[in-house]
Structure formats: C-alpha cells, structure tokens
Amino acid sequence: MKSFKVADFKAPLQEVDEATPQPSGTQVLIKVKAAGVCHSDLHIWEGGYDLGHGRKPLSLKDRGINLPLTMGHETVGEVLAFGPDVKPTDQGDLRVGDIGLVYPWIGCGKCATCLGGDENMCLTPRSLGVYCDGGYADHMLVPHPRYLLNLKGLDPATTAPYACSGVTTYSALKKVEQHFDTPIVMFGAGGLGLMALSLLKAMGGKGAIMVDIDAKKREAAEKAGALATVDPKAPDALEQLAKKAGGPIRAVIDLVGNSATTQLGFDCLTKGGKLVIVGLFGGGATWALPLIPIKAITIQGSYVGNLRETQELLDLVRTKKVPPIPVTRQPLAKANDALLQLQQGAVVGRTVLTP
Known part of the structure; x- marks a missing residue:
C-alpha cells in the first residue's frame, strides 16, 4: 500500500x-x-x-x-x-x-x-x-x-x-433555511462557496451574493449562479452588499472565518440576523459587543455535519441532479x-x- x-x-x-x-x-x-x-x-x-x-x-x-x-x-x-x-x-x-x-x-x-x-x-x-x-x-x-x-x-x-465541503455547507445552509426567501450573503467562493451555491438552489433558496477577494473566484461564482459578487476589499463593500441584496440581509454564512470576513458579515446583517461561521482561517473577532444585543444578532458556529x-x-444530489x-x-x-x-x-x- x-x-x-x-x-x-x-x-x-x-x-x-x-x-x-x-x-x-x-x-x-x-x-x-x-x-x-x-x-x-x-x-x-x-x-x-x-x-x-x-x-x-x-x-x-x-x-x-x-x-x-x-x-x-x-x-x-x-x-x-x-x-x-x-x-x-x-x-x-x-x-x-x-x-x-x-x-x-x-x-x-x-x-x-x-x-x-x-x-x-x-x-x-x-x-x-x-x-x-x-x-x-x-x-x-x-x-x-x-x-x-x-x-x-x-x-x-x-x-x-x-x-466535507458538501455536508459542511449543507449543514450550514440548514441553519439559515428560514431565510431562504431572501438573498443570503456568503463569504468565500472557493470549493465550499461553489458547493454552497449549487446546494442552495437545490434546497429552494432564492440565491446568494458571494464575497471574495479573488476576481477569478468571483467570476467562477457568477458562472455557478451567484446573484451578485462583491470584493470585500472595496472601500464601499458594505454599501455594495446592501444595494445588491435589495433589502435587509438576514443571513450570512462565512466560509472563510477571519477577522475581516466576520466583521463585514456582522456589519451587513439587519436586526435579528444570523451569522453562521464555518471557515477556520483564523484570527480573533472584532465585533463591538453592545451591538450584538442591540441588533439581536445570532452568531453560530457550524462544524461539518x-x-x-x-x-x-x-439523496438531494441524485433527485435534484445538483451540478x-x-x-x-x-x-x-x-x-x-x-x-x-x-x-x-x-x-x-x-x-x-x-x-
């Protein structure tokens, strides 16, 4: 062997x-x-x-x-x-x-x-x-x-x-299923992000706005059916997310998991929104603690499935013919x-x- x-x-x-x-x-x-x-x-x-x-x-x-x-x-x-x-x-x-x-x-x-x-x-x-x-x-x-x-x-x-990437994103998506009628924001258009896009569609979600620093990965996300993409390094990234969502953002899935992505994900959420952190890139959180109760935000980790x-x-892949x-x-x-x-x-x- x-x-x-x-x-x-x-x-x-x-x-x-x-x-x-x-x-x-x-x-x-x-x-x-x-x-x-x-x-x-x-x-x-x-x-x-x-x-x-x-x-x-x-x-x-x-x-x-x-x-x-x-x-x-x-x-x-x-x-x-x-x-x-x-x-x-x-x-x-x-x-x-x-x-x-x-x-x-x-x-x-x-x-x-x-x-x-x-x-x-x-x-x-x-x-x-x-x-x-x-x-x-x-x-x-x-x-x-x-x-x-x-x-x-x-x-x-x-x-x-x-x-891994499949069941990880499937389990994370299930945690925000109640918000499938609105666009979900997802950070990271790598293997996990592209997987999440195809599964979200198969699960009946409206779609996702993908956030990634890599132009090629944003392009791949658009080809995979993302509603829109955003470069998080753009000075107006938060404004872009609000505009492209077309309404309050109620769910964010962070497939990267560093201090910058979790902060932007936190900032773009409306009151009562939910941030699900999946990625393990590393670093420390930078949230202003009073804003967590003020915005009544839920922050949840999701580990594989x-x-x-x-x-x-x-079964979903077979029945829905997920690409x-x-x-x-x-x-x-x-x-x-x-x-x-x-x-x-x-x-x-x-x-x-x-x-």
Missing part, C-alpha cells in the same frame, strides 16, 4: 510503502478511487490554528492529533473486503465491488452525543484523515460499513468533496503539489487525488 503521510508539521509529505492492511472486526477495506484536498488539510499540515489577539496558536498536537498521519477526509473507494465481524445487516446495500463515500466525522460511538446521531460533535473524535489515517493512499480501512454510503453510479471524483445529513445530501463543483484531478503522487497550490490560493473548486 502506498500512502503520503504528514511526518512533521509543515514538512513535505512522506511517501510510505507498506503491506496492504486486512480488515479486522467490523472494518471495511476499500481501494481509494478519489481523495479531495481540503483547506482543513492545510491546517493539519501546518500544525494549528491562529486564535488572534496574541493568543498562543491552537496546536493540533495538543488536540490529540499524532504524527505520522495520512490525511484525506474526502474519500471515495471501492469495497474490497469486510471484516469477520460484519453481519449482513451491517452491510445494508453495500457489497464487494460497490463504490462508497466515506463518512469521516466519527466519534467514540458510545456517548450520548454519538448515540443521538451527532458523532461529528463527539468530545473524543476519531475522524478519519484527522485523528486516524485517511484517504491520501491507495487503500484505506473504514471502521464500520455504516460509514460507507453507496454512490449508486455517482462519479467518485466529483462526489468525494461531499464528505452528521451522518444523517450526509445521506440527505447524497458538481469544478474538480481538478491529480495523481496521488502529486499530493504535495496539491497542498501547495491550495496554500497559494491557486485552486478553483477542488483538487481531487486519484490513486
């Missing part, structure tokens, strides 16, 4: 050749068909998050992420073998040879949160590609068949991002190059590694 591992933070990924593992217990062995390269992978590779205000960065080592680690949490693979403890009822509609999307946001499986169906919120996570080895490899072990969702003919490369939402998303975001396929051996291109902001849509 060939994999590319983070052996040291910020160092080039290490190519590793080892014996292909065999599934034990309830595990499933898959042959990786596609592995998305996500912005969260950059944070893992770099080793932490900027918390702003001079605070010590949030170290991933302190969060229990140990090296060496095979990243990759947007993975699609072909089922090769089931572990000896897998029962026919566990397999559902999965059989050897089927292609499945890996749900990576796995928890302990035992706490009340996990048993309630929200493993992504577990306090002792075992997320694949984050805490456990993921899809930057030609083979991968999945802990249980329930974490493999049958693609039933969907394309592996364009479907892989649904495991649960297994149920991921299945809902795949995929732009995908650039690269061989697994180009994993390092893909990370650097993402770091430099040179990726439109998503890069997907194809072993």
Whole structure:
C-alpha cells in the first residue's frame, strides 16, 4: 500500500510503502478511487490554528492529533473486503465491488452525543484523515460499513468533496433555511462557496451574493449562479452588499472565518440576523459587543455535519441532479503539489487525488 503521510508539521509529505492492511472486526477495506484536498488539510499540515489577539496558536498536537498521519477526509473507494465481524445487516446495500463515500466525522460511538446521531460533535473524535489515517493512499480501512454510503453510479471524483465541503455547507445552509426567501450573503467562493451555491438552489433558496477577494473566484461564482459578487476589499463593500441584496440581509454564512470576513458579515446583517461561521482561517473577532444585543444578532458556529445529513445530501444530489463543483484531478503522487497550490490560493473548486 502506498500512502503520503504528514511526518512533521509543515514538512513535505512522506511517501510510505507498506503491506496492504486486512480488515479486522467490523472494518471495511476499500481501494481509494478519489481523495479531495481540503483547506482543513492545510491546517493539519501546518500544525494549528491562529486564535488572534496574541493568543498562543491552537496546536493540533495538543488536540490529540499524532504524527505520522495520512490525511484525506474526502474519500471515495471501492469495497474490497469486510471484516469477520460484519453481519449482513451491517452491510445494508453495500457489497464487494460497490463504490462508497466515506463518512469521516466519527466519534467514540458510545456517548450520548454519538448515540443521538451527532458523532461529528463527539468530545473524543476519531475522524478519519484527522485523528486516524485517511484517504491520501491507495487503500484505506473504514471502521464500520455504516460509514460507507453507496454512490449508486455517482462519479467518485466529483462526489468525494461531499464528505466535507458538501455536508459542511449543507449543514450550514440548514441553519439559515428560514431565510431562504431572501438573498443570503456568503463569504468565500472557493470549493465550499461553489458547493454552497449549487446546494442552495437545490434546497429552494432564492440565491446568494458571494464575497471574495479573488476576481477569478468571483467570476467562477457568477458562472455557478451567484446573484451578485462583491470584493470585500472595496472601500464601499458594505454599501455594495446592501444595494445588491435589495433589502435587509438576514443571513450570512462565512466560509472563510477571519477577522475581516466576520466583521463585514456582522456589519451587513439587519436586526435579528444570523451569522453562521464555518471557515477556520483564523484570527480573533472584532465585533463591538453592545451591538450584538442591540441588533439581536445570532452568531453560530457550524462544524461539518452528521451522518444523517450526509445521506440527505447524497439523496438531494441524485433527485435534484445538483451540478458538481469544478474538480481538478491529480495523481496521488502529486499530493504535495496539491497542498501547495491550495496554500497559494491557486485552486478553483477542488483538487481531487486519484490513486
């Protein structure tokens, strides 16, 4: 088995050749068909998050992420073998040879949160590609068949991002669903933003105004159906947002998550509006605290999504024929190059590694 591992933070990924593992217990062995390269992978590779205000960065080592680690949490693979403890009822509609999307946001499986169906919120996570080895490899072990969702003919490369950018934006959009009759403002027209645009339309939303500093990404958003776009660095960005919205702005989804985007997102909201922060770019909030109660604004974080939402998303993609975001396929051996291109902001849509 060939994999590319983070052996040291910020160092080039290490190519590793080892014996292909065999599934034990309830595990499933898959042959990786596609592995998305996500912005969260950059944070893992770099080793932490900027918390702003001079605070010590949030170290991933302190969060229990140990090296060496095979990243990759947007993975699609072909089922090769089931572990000896897998029962026919566990397999559902999965059989050897089927292609499945890996749900990576796995928890302990035992706490009340996990048993309630929200493993992504577990306090002792075992997320694949984050805490456990993921899809930057030609083979991968999945802990249980329930974490493999049958693609039933969907394309592996364009479907892989649904495991993170897809379910992340779907879950965030559900949090502002009550405002779908008005334009939503979204920050970040990268892979997440383009995904959110297509899903918003499929979910019956009026549309979104996309905000991004990159002209090429704004252009991509317009081609993907954005109602309008705005450069946040423009001196009149706030006025542009108000004019292009054509009325009070009631919902903002920030897919970037830095001090500038959260401030502009906060400022453009009307009374009773909602700011949902998804992005992990980093920094500290700059809001004037009295304005939070004065404007009665809700500020909510949104972290990926649960297994149920991921299945809902795949069903939505099939029934509404949601168009995929732009995908650039690269061989697994180009994993390092893909990370650097993402770091430099040179990726439109998503890069997907194809072993």
